[in-house]
Amino acid sequence: MKIEDVVEKFNTTPFLFFGSGMTRRYYNLPDWKGLLEHFAREIRDDEFAYSIYENRASKMDTPVGLLPKVAELIQTDYDEKWFRDASIRNLEADLLMKVKRGLSPFKAEVATYIKKNSVVVDEYKTEIEMLSNLSEKNIAGVITTNYDEFIENHFLGYTKFVGQKQLIFSPIQGIAEVFKIHGSIEDPDSLIINEKDYLDFDRKSAYLAAKLMTIFIEYPIIFMGYSISDVNIQKIIKSIIDCLDMQQIKTLEDRFVFVEYQSEKMGIEVSPYTIMVDDKPLSMKRIVVEDFKLLYRALEGKRSKLPVRILRRFKQELYDFTVTNKPTANMRVASIEDERVQDEELVMAIGKYNDFGLKGLHGLKADEWYKNIVVEDIEFSADDLLQYAFKDLVKQNSGRLPVNKYLSKAKGNYPDCVELAKKQDFDYIISKTIKKNRYKLDKYKTVKQIWENEKDSLEKATRLIAHLPEKDINIEELEIVLNEIFENDINILQDSKPAIRTNIRRLIMIYDYLKWGK
Template sequence: MADKLNEMINNYETIPFLFIGSGFSRRYFELPDWSSLLKHMVKQFNNDPFAYRSYEDRASFREHPYGLNPLIATYIEEDFNREWFHNPSIRNVDEKYSKLILNGCSPFKAEVSYYLNENSILNEKYKSEVSLLRNVAKKSIAGIITTNYDLFFEKYLSEYKSYIGQQSLLFSRLQGIAEVYKIHGSVSDPSSVVINENDYKEFKEKSEYLAAKLLTIFMEYPIIFMGYSISDKNIQDILNSIVKCMTKEQINNLREKFIFVEYDPSIKGYAIGDSTFSFDSNVLTMTKVTLSDYSIIYKAVAMKKMSIPVRLLRVLKDELYLYTLTNEPTKNIKVAPLDDERVSNDDLVLSIGTTEVPSIDGLRGITASQWYRNIVMHDLQFEGKDLLSYAPYLARSESGKLPINSLYEKKYNNIPGLNNLIVSDFDDIISNTIKKDRPKRGYSSLEDVFKMEFDKNKEMLNIAYLTENQIDFDTLETYLKSIFEKDKDALNIEHSRSDYRTNLRRLIRIYDYLKGKEKTFD
């Protein structure tokens, strides 16, 4: 048996996608199933032991084309929201979710999301199993499709990028690798959660577009379904929308390409058979693996590996897509010669373009505004040597001035043109006009300037009237970081007045000088 499962997965042309249902969350987080979740929500505002049964009874006498539970959830949500707004004692959500409700989110969905998030605690029994999944996912899982709301994958497969809801899936630039598609929404965005009848109605209305997206994945990748029962309406509806777009020959080809994992707590090891889904005139048969230990599947999946981590492949595909579309270098494309000491024999090297100029932020892609911001925020993910090697080239378009003191180290003395950029005297940063007018201002500290309550632009200008010894470095650092935390584009030409940029750049050069003072001149 073991050989058959391993052989089947190892014979796949590519690594698989996982299609994950609620049984996955029940296993690892011990979260409730749908009915239990709705019963819990009813108890928050109605202690009558027959309250949930009354909703169930009411819904059963109505047509429910999207299933009984969505209609039950609709009735509960109406009463829950009414009570929530009038009875503060039933409110459990924190400030984050409260703000979402103020902005129009349903209290019911917010409370459901809060409850699931607060109770998403890993069952210690499966700690090693989850650790195995994390390792396997690095090179052996192409991506995840899930109808679950919780944040399991954001927490344990954090290198995968998540897309929430159908809208995100339909209109985002997907790369089809190292991504999580949360087609029924997420607790991180309660309004996206698909739970009531209207949610399912809207979901079904757009299902043809979703089916087209999923069809591409289903045709290109093996799919392993986990956490679903064969009778699950969610998975039946999704599969039905897919097979309607396929020929009988294509459907038949899915037999070994699709694996349905059925959980059976009584089984030791596993059994392999068939699982059949019937949809109108179509019949979809897939391989069924029955087991109680998910690590069996994870170990089998691990037999099939990509040569590079899937996360890296997704970044590469995304960056190459942008580069091809815009012809503009991006910050994650970096060029190095093949004999670069940082490239080992096992590395995959991709060379694009020339290497005449050191490649930072792509090929000559970095801007002066990015450079200045990086001095404060350190958000250009490149080594100091690379940045300093590029500095002389960038400085040519900046009148030969660029803050580098805080990046400088003596071991980089051999970089051509670098020493010309080092600022050796504080007053070299300050204009003669400002130096001349210092005595008139009478400031002795940053606090003196702040007390004047100038607008931000004038405040930055007046800080420059302080002498080197009057500026507290830590206070200046906090001040500059707060500017970029509030407005990451503060230095953009289209975004800022020219005098604002001039004043902010001057302060960054002062900051750079003070930060690099000791190591530059020791």
């Protein structure tokens, strides 16, 4: 069988399951063990530094494997040394700030090391260019356990989801998307690297499997840069297979392809291969290759008619309209009841908005206006919001509305908005009652202190933060709190009790003033 025959049987463009072997090839980055060896040597300059940790780990209970336990031991010692020995610090200001807030120095330094050493190997530039070209119409999406940013740098226009939490709580479209299930260096705290991380990951694996199920059923999956015996891959496959019956598993036979690299291989070898997942056999195709250009040329034979990022945009726009029943900046829908539509037609247009679409902003709710200050989920521009939505909203909200962020981004002139912004300083935002009761904050001096100690009671935490004097409110700490609130419940301003809604709105007013108003 030829590789072209395998691709020809694909029912659609494939998903890539992209492993560390690929970025070892293209970026010359170390594998997991090599990464841990590097940081073990940072702790002690000893050729047996890593072996010491491996020996200790081998004598301990390792519920998720040896390497996560080794990583846990190294992280503990590395963090301790990092705080007492400035000579091993390589972090820039933003990560130093995150370490002050509780980020592990080890994870921050791992992210920095990977980013610094992510340099394309000249020998494979042609291969990489071919893979990048495939991303436009020949690849449906990517799932990866890699931390690095190779995919983001070469699959332009794809939407990225980092970690289980973001993937589980986001609507996925299954096209032009990258799922970084073990985290990303852009968010070092998301990295799945030590034993605790893996235990948490395994605990939530059923949710991840449910989210990825449609992709595994609907798309061919090409595993690249992994060993067939890789424990992480086997766990993920198992969590999917456990949800399927034998007939469904049979349908995967022509869709699962494992690509294996052998440096001495001449040409390409294609053969059937079967692995046992518990008591269930899973058949797949095994491709052995030394030159990935042979694989990429074969994949050129399976392509979508439109660029996949455009297809995703169609799906996302339609999904958003279906869920919210609201037009966006890019999509208008005319139903069969619309007098302009004839003969039971449905018309959908995606493109540049017009004045008709902007009229929809007159119906924008205050909660959406406030939420957008934090999460930016409204697709209209700041000028559109100030021109078409502000007038109605400010009347409905007794002349009280955060506007500084929108003014900072707008290109036009909006005198009424500027006048309101001038009036809404810190003292205007908080109430006389809050000023009077500040003495109750004796034990709290920062936003972070309040949030860490009181967030189990959202009403109390959000109320107390507003009691801090202006000089004691750190904008970055407040931003973290607001983002966490909306991550936990994106509809918090609609679903919560009146007191909580009032408190959160007040905090958004403060945030808007401190970050953009001053």
